[in-house]
Amino acid sequence: RAKVLGKGRYEIYDPVMHELAVGRLSLESRLRQALHEEEFVLHYQPIVSLEDGAIVGVEALVRWRRSESELVYPDQFIAVAEETGIIVFLGIWVLREACRTMVRWQQEFPRDPALTVAVNVSARQFAQHDFVEQVARVLAETGIRPDTVKLEITESVSMMDTEYTVEVLTQLQRLGVCVSIDDFGTGYSSLAYLHSFPMDTLKIDRSFVAQLDRGEQGRQIVGTIMNLARDLRIRVIAEGAETSRHVEELKTLGCDFAQGYYFSRPVEPAVISGLLAARPAAGSAQGPLDREAG
Ligand code: C2E
Ligand code: MG
Ligand code: MG
Ligand code: MG
Numbered sequence: 299r300a301k302v303l304g305k306g307r308y309e310i311y312d313p314v315m316h317e318l319a320v321g322r323l324s325l326e327s328r329l330r331q332a333l334h335e336e337e338f339v340l341h342y343q344p345i346v347s348l349e350d351g352a353i354v355g356v357e358a359l360v361r362w363r364r365s366e367s368e369l370v371y372p373d374q375f376i377a378v379a380e381e382t383g384i385i386v387f388l389g390i391w392v393l394r395e396a397c398r399t400m401v402r403w404q405q406e407f408p409r410d411p412a413l414t415v416a417v418n419v420s421a422r423q424f425a426q427h428d429f430v431e432q433v434a435r436v437l438a439e440t441g442i443r444p445d446t447v448k449l450e451i452t453e454s455v456s457m458m459d460t461e462y463t464v465e466v467l468t469q470l471q472r473l474g475v476c477v478s479i480d481d482f483g484t485g486y487s488s489l490a491y492l493h494s495f496p497m498d499t500l501k502i503d504r505s506f507v508a509q510l511d512r513g514e515q516g517r518q519i520v521g522t523i524m525n526l527a528r529d530l531r532i533r534v535i536a537e538g539a540e541t542s543r544h545v546e547e548l549k550t551l552g553c554d555f556a557q558g559y560y561f562s563r564p565v566e567p568a569v570i571s572g573l574l575a576a577r578p579a580a581g582s583a584q585g586p587l588d589r590e591a592g
Contacts, residue, residue: 326382329362329375333387337363340395341564344573344587345416345535345557348549353573353587355414355448357557358396359564360388380422389423390432397440397447399567404446407574416448416478421455430469437473444474448499451477453485460491467496478535483523493530500527504538504558510547517547524552562587 332338342356362370379385400415407413423429437444449470455463467477478499479492483506502523509516520536527534536548539558548556562573573587 325378329379329384332362339363341566342570343557343564344562345555346561348554348556356570357416358392360392380420385420385422386426389420393417394436397436397442401440401442412446414446414448416450418450424451424455430466434473448476448478450480452480471496499533499535501535501537507536507538507544510544521551
């Protein structure tokens with residue numbers, strides 16, 4: 299069925315497309331409502347030192363508690379939140395909530411160095427003209443030590459407009475917060491640019507860690523990233539460490555930190571408190587942290 303729109307213009311009425319458009323619209327308004335009614339929650343995934351198995355920090359990962367029985371994962375709503383600009387408000391909420399919670403953990407579980415919190419920043423958020431001021435405001439409001447906050451940006455963000463990116467990263471560094479490149483190796487990054495970015499940490503994407511199961515070629519890829527990082531004096535966190543074999547290989551390759559289901563899935567804050575209480579700061583035996591929680 300075609301609908302006449304005007305002189306010579308037709309739009310094909312497609313019930314599937316119509317469904318999609320309506321679905322998207324209602325998702326957008328539901329997301330706005332969810333923000334107002336505080337239906338978003340944060341789960342946290344431990345980041346572990348491969349040297350001694352101690353938790354050195356956590357990554358905050360947002361979920362939408364749509365109803366009592368429904369927990370919606372970010373792959374279901376981050377893209378729409380990004381397209382509609384809702385991510386700007388959601389992102390600031392995530393940062394504030396994560397910093398507040400981390401301040402409590404730092405007080406309850408003093409560590410040297412102090413526990414860190416990683417927060418994901420979307421491209422749209424990073425591009426806000428007042429992004430740095432927004433971060434500064436949250437730091438002031440929550441009183442968190444800036445050097446215990448790690449903002450995770452993806453390569454696609456960091457490579458978009460190099461000059462602007464370097465400028466923002468420099469200002470963030472001046473605030474004292476750390477910057478990590480997330481999902482490293484999956485974007486269109488030019489390795490040559492990396493050295494000109496003021497950043498502290500690379501997170502090796504879990505697709506590369508998965509390659510470790512394939513033997514020598516997988517090891518070479520991760521090894522190459524490790525060498526690059528060492529030359530640039532950047533810390534490395536491996537994502538998606540799922541098995542003891544991954545952990546052993548990563549250690550052999552000189553990786554210092556990892557995050558993944560082997561240690562713990564992302565869990566509710568109360569579970570993190572339990573893990574931090576159960577595990578002394580250093581020298582603790584290494585192994586899965588949340589066997590019963592995962
Ligand atoms: P990410 O930042 O790369 O986060 C890591 C994702 O990998 C998380 O998925 C985590 O649950 C998953 N993961 C961790 N360890 C393992 C493992 O061993 N194996 C496997 N297969 N997966 C593992 P999640 O929580 O579904 O988040 C997906 C993505 O959504 C995140 O990827 C991030 O890009 C985005 N995201 C999450 N929270 C936020 C947020 O607050 N703001 C923004 N802008 N993006 C967010
Ligand atoms: Mg991340
Ligand atoms: Mg990641
Ligand atoms: Mg990833």
